[in-house]
Amino acid sequence: MRKLVLLLATASSLCLSGGAFAAGTMNVALIGEVDTLDPMISTKAVVNMVTQHFYETLYALDESWEPQPLLAAGPPEYSNGDKTIRIPLRTGIKFHDGSDMTSADVVDSLNRWLEVSPRAKEFKPLVKTITADGDDAIVIELTDSYAPLLSLLSFPSAPPVVVPQEIISADQLTATVGTGPYTLAEYKPDQYMRATRFDGYQSPEGAPSFLAGERQQNLDEIRFIPVPDANTRMEGLASGQFDYADGIQIENYDRLLESDATEPVLMEDAFAPNFALNHKAGLMTNPDLRKAVQYALAPEDMLLAAVGNDVFFEADGALYPKGHVWHNEAGVEEYNVNDPARAKQHLDAGGYDGTPLRILTSHQYEFHFKMAEVAKFYLENAGFKVELVVVDWATLGEKRNDPKEWDIYITHSPFLPDPAINQLLSADSNIGWSDPEKDAALKELATETDLEARKEIFAHIQELYFRDVPYIKVGNISELRGSRKGVTGVPLGPWMVFWNAKLPD
Amino acid sequence: MHTSSPPLAPPTLEVTALQTSFIYKRFSVKAVRDVSLRLERGKTLALVGESGSGKSVAALSLMGLLPPAGRIVGGQAVYRQADGTTHDLARLQRRQMRRLSGPDLAMIFQEPMTSLNPLLTVGDQIVEMLLTHERLSREAARKRTLDILRLVEIPAAERRIDDYPHQMSGGMRQRIVIAMALVCNPALLIADEPTTALDVTIQAQILDLMRRLQAELGMSILFITHDLGVVAEIAHQVAVMYAGEVVEQAEVGQLFSSPAHPYTQGLLSSIPHAMRKNPEEGRRARLNPIPGSVPPIHALPEGCTFRPRCPHSEQRCTLPVTLETAGPGHRTRCWKWEAVQWSTRH
């Protein structure tokens, strides 16, 4: 018996001491598996976060979400009424395989991106050609001017990364070869991914600022470890197994704060959950019923259910959070009305006949489901009959493309660097919000180049958004991450990047 | 040949008023209510009864092999070794019983198909018996085993000693069981319906074998059976059981010629004999069976348990009946035995 106790004691001490690693190796707990190493096709945060270490784009966002040159040598040069854009390229950039980056690589990469990226969808019809202009520049010819171009090129969500021509095959990238500060050394699906320092890396200049600026490559190695369970990420962080962990439950904030070993990393206004309303078919084609939904919901309770603590969200109806360059207050009085009586008026006006309102949601994103439950409660309170259709994400992805299957679906999205690339506003999105006034404004937003003018256009669009209710932005949600005490150099933002990170001594 | 020597020598086994019950949580069953037996040295005593009469339970009681719920609740079963030492089998400790089992007492069971361990060779199972009770080397034990296999007429014994039970026919297995029982030269062999599961030609072989082995080895046999034909073949003495009691014990000849209990009488007249056709009526004669059926053991009548089926019953029979002596070595649990014997003869 005593022997057993001894054995157990040894076991536990060993497992605790397992936290000590060679200096320069950082263990990062991710919220799940990196589904694909092809950043161009995926808008998933975890994919884009990890692949940024391997691949780079022409421009990168800085702290104020302004694009700064990354692989580009400087800002783009516009001509021909902003329809011709020349982008100078840095020279001497090496790919992980040792070859030099050429303008041909950039051209092929951008062309592929146009083909495959969900983010390029709005932009693609505008592109006439992309061609090399000598070895150190490319030229993009557009049919019309396109204001969000730079934001799009720098936005690290299904981004236009530059890869060597050779690895581009019809449907996929054949290898993980980029220009990024780290190279993929080893990948064991669902166990870990080892990224090691790329010795031939050429860092951009400038003080580090979010994704832009110098990339110092302080760490020898970064290990990305998928840990789908939030508790496990927390426990692993507490026990020293992880140095950094994404997606920590809000409940653990105090624990992270009080512990000597850890500290919380709060990323405010990280993303917004959206209730998308079906404008193509069914109940929600009726504007009164859309209004009824808008007035019935209690965004605060929904956010509370989603997040669990009011420190970590803001019940803000504006499409961009306060402080953001695109923030405005147009029409926000329609948000957070939460008035069953007013909702009922619209319900009656719309001639609601008791047909169940189908809310399509996935339980893979648990907070979606939690919000749906609260929404259901309030919608029923206002007189709707509500049916939750809870499916897995793959099913949801398919169903939401069929207007007959749903009335509302729930999704979420980061704040896009430019509202012009927000798909949900576009008439050919799966919600199908089509309105002549809005469509004209949107078109204007894409082509107008003056920022102040564009802000005004956007304020008008936001007003129309509150009037027509294409979707309902529920609020702003913060994200909690956890870090080992003393870890520095990880910028705060929707994507965690570690090329400037330092471990404590 | 079937006349027993006068009972001067003390018997090998003398059972007096043995009672065995099965005790369960909510009820108990008296399976053996009153069994008294006397088995002379070197003789065969047949214990006859129909199903449910308690004969097998009585045998298991003697060997200490009752299932967990079974308990001996009364009576004695005195086993007398050749040197005169006596043991009351009804009161033996397990360990003492183990010492006797094999060299003194051995048992043969009804089902030759299941009474051998399927995973051990027949040789191993006999050798185990020898090694348990005698100081022998393995080789010597194997040799003894071969000898006994030859004695029970297993053909090609050298080969079959390493066979598994399933490789043998029922008759062969029963020979193995007999060999195993006899290998330590027991003084008392209890055979519980050893031939019931066998075909008649095989039964004849086994009975013949047992008779010869008894002549050679001189053990006493308590032979349990329901078949009066077999009794007539093998027994010197017969005890008839009915509803947990021995109702009659006698020399085999005595029993068959002048049964002194109406149940015995009924059994005998139930046996289909040769043609009994009555040519004048063109109609076969009928048998003369006992009417009714055995009463359930938990609802036995008071007094004589056979009373409801007995053609001789009268008021007196509701009183408890004890064993009466109906002649030398002849006891019966019926006080009207004289009338019964008289009715047999006429």
Place this chain on the structure above:
Amino acid sequence: MVSYLRTRLLGMVLTVLIVLVFVFFIARLAPGDPAELLLGPDASAADAEALRERMGLNLPVPVQFLSFLGQLLRGDLGTSIFYRQPVLEVMAARAEPTILLTLMSLAIAVTIALPIGIYGAYRRGGAFDQGAVAVAMLAAALPNFWVGLLLQKYLGTDLGWFPVSGYGNPDASIWERVQHLVLPSIALGFAQSAIILRFSRASMLDVLGDDYIRTARSKGISERRVVLRHALRNALIPIVTVIGLSFALLISGAVITERVFNLPGVGSLIVGAVLRRDYPLIQAALIVVAALYILVNFLIDMIYLAIDPRVKY
């Protein structure tokens, strides 16, 4: 014997074929496909359609099935859509934790349950027996993920005896990895032990009532010998089967246990593959698991052949 093996193998192949057809179509029946998942929450229908086109997912299902069979004949189970690796490689990389988990929990279950079940049967109805039966009953009724969560909390987080979850760091030693498997194995082995306990007890009870046990007792051999040499060996034969059958149960349990303890095993791989509609992986994994089950049961028949002289094919 040869003819038995032939029919037996033929039967196994047939069973695997049914499994193949079943697995292929069940995977295709599911709504949604990998394209949606790869593209992320902001993708549109057209994007998905384009990706589908590129991945060959919009070919008619029978055509896909034929090409799947063709691949299979060439010994190729396909390439995972998500991992971009041959599915067998993906599975091989995930086999270790599952195999270790299965073996450890089986070992825990057998070492605990077998002796208790057998002793309980021998002392049937006694306090020990009744206690054992009651515990087994409870163990079989506890949802194993619940037990896992409680173990995590109490033995892991609160007492800190064992790692709470995961499979250690990439460079963890085998010893460290085994430690990570202690709690999962207990959680999984617990329910397993209930089955083995009940079964071994029942089997022993059966055997103890057999005629040859009475024969053995009538030989005057010691009780120990009766139990160990005569009863136990016979009782073990059916227990071997239940251990074989429990393989399927173990895998079932592993699926959930791996999720609770965040183990990168085959079980969680399969769940992930289903959620992501990684068809080649779903197919391969289910086929491999089913084939393993069939194989294990075949091996158990062979073990029968070795330990039971009555069995001759």
Place this chain on the structure above:
Amino acid sequence: MSAVTASATHAGPLRVLLQNRVVTLSIVVLGIFAIAAIFAPYLTPYQPNGLSMRERLLPPSSEHWAGTDELGRDIFTRLIYAGRVSLAVGLGVAALASVFGVVLGILAGFFSRLDPAISRLLDAMMAFPDVLLAIALLAAFGGSLLNLIIALAIVFTPRIARVVRASSLVVRELTYVEAARALGVSTPRILFHHVFRNITSPIIVQATFIFAAAMLSEAGLSFLGIGIDPSMPTWGVMISAGRQYIDTAGWLILFPGLAITICVVALQLTGDGLRDALDPRIRKSI
């Protein structure tokens, strides 16, 4: 002794069943669960989905006997309502699996020509671990209460089918079936009156165990997030949803776990009791 058996048999299975105090208790417990499920709305002042964000994660108190969950819903109320679904799943699966299993089993057991095909099919189904098969089926059907029941029923069908097949094989050889054939009784009547009616005991016993197993499977699947539509709470859904609060609000998973365990234990005990009461082989050896 056969006489004793006859009289014990005479007592009828129900009496034998109720003689066992543990079994009686189990049946009472199951009865309480059933009554709670049926009369749920009358037993609690709260609504199962009546959320109240101001009353989140309250520990058990006299007002909320089992505390409240992360949306401020009364856990006791949800337990009762979840019991409806959990029990319906168990009952539905047991019933449906019995129907499938009996049809397949009798066909295989009674018609030797169909046997190889059916047995092979059952083998193939058995070759899949329960949970995996259920996951695959659910992915294919889509998750809903009915689909969950159908999927689990398919998963558990081989258990019944094998028992039925084995029993039919035995019964088929019994002489009363032969007697019926000799009498010229039609095959459907033989199948129903002589075969089916004599194998109901093992089916009932198996169905009881499947009831329990289905509840556990449902909980496991819900935990994986694959089972039922989580807007319809089951005990498994409740544990799954509550697991992230295990450190801060343990009652969220404690009570549903206990509910499953108690219910499954009661079902198993009842199954054992039924087996003892219905299986003449065991009864003979009382």
Place this chain on the structure above:
Amino acid sequence: MEHPPLISVEGLSKRFPTRAGDVHALEDVNFSIPRGSIVGLVGESGSGKTTLGRCILRLVEPSEGRVMFDGQNILDLPPKELRALRRRMQIIFQDPFSSLNPRMRVRTIIEEGLIAHRLGGTSRERRDRVATLLEEVGLQADHMTRFAHEFSGGQRQRVGIARALAIEPEFIVADESVSALDVSVQAQILNLLLDLCEARNLTMLFIAHDLSVVEYLCDQVVVMYLGHVVENGSTALVHSQPAHPYTTALLSAAPVPDPFAGRDRNILKGEIPSPLSPPSGCVFHTRCPLMVEHCRQAVPELRAVGGRRVACHRAEDVLAMGPATGAAATL
């Protein structure tokens, strides 16, 4: 005295395929059953007697041969006509425990044939008929509401008999119908069978392994060994003067319930060979005390010798030796 046969079996064979090869259960069996007679069928286990009984009722499909029932080959009948014919022939089983459906009341058990053949009239009439039948077989009318398990073995056998008789068959196969019973009950059932046969002028094939029962009950006897009929003739003749060495051995092996009877016996060596690979020539030659080389090769025909039919090359020798001498030959 000689009646026309009700049943005649011609060249009947049955082989059961198994993994190890065919089991030769019946080989070229020929005999007939005169109307109104009781024919005993004796043999040890493995002799094929039970299979023969089943084949005659077509409960088992024979591999070859014909079974003529009242001039009709029942093996040719289509299922519908066969079902109709089932009304005229019935079977009583050996095991009184497995032959009654435990879930049915006695009334249902007995009625089932009536319903199947639409004989019983109204429910009330059927009930009366069941009551009469029960009384006829020595039970009481009110037993009809009971279940089988409420009866003793002998009573169950009576129910089985009532079931068979309900549809008033002409022919009954009694398959070891008294073997499982205690001797006192057996005697009751034997008496009952005799009464019924006489009262209803039944024809019966009585399958048994107990020679004394056959001797008591039957007019004729058919002795079987390993699927072959070895001797067939009147019971009195076969019992007093067996002409086949196997019959001799069987008779002498049967224990006689008379301690004063002579104990000289003819004990057969060895055991019945496996029906998977029956011996060549005469199937009995492996155990036969009179075996000569010829027996190994030639299959003996079933031929008339001394007033009965016998399949033995040396039947005349056996008869000449007499039963006692036959026995002596083995010792």
